[in-house]
Amino acid sequence: MRLPMPDPDDRRKADRVGADLRVEVYDKDGRKIEGRVRDISMTGLGVEAEEGISIGDKEIKIKLFLPGGDEIDFEASVVWQKRGEGVELFGITGLKIGEEDRRKFVEFLMDRLWSMFFTLYMSEE
16 A cells, blocks of 8 residues: 655645535634535645635634534634635634534544545555
């Protein structure tokens, strides 16, 4: 099994996994931006939406919708933004998650990582 080499220009603090989760982002003025999480890690999210949010926005509010109906509410900061083909992409980090929501978040990530590992392992045989 071969794993990809890390990108030396990638400044993320944790490995990310692909995702397709509904998310609502609320900026400092309470404006709601609906989007999809493209990738996720223990330290951040990559979000795709029709409209963007300002880089450096601190303590934005996030509502993340997990499979099975669970929701996670937390605060975070926007650290990067770029325009894609008809969409805005932005990175969120500095997740401030309460204890119960953190448990749900970690369980989701562990399930996702396990599924990816199992799929990769089975494809090698």
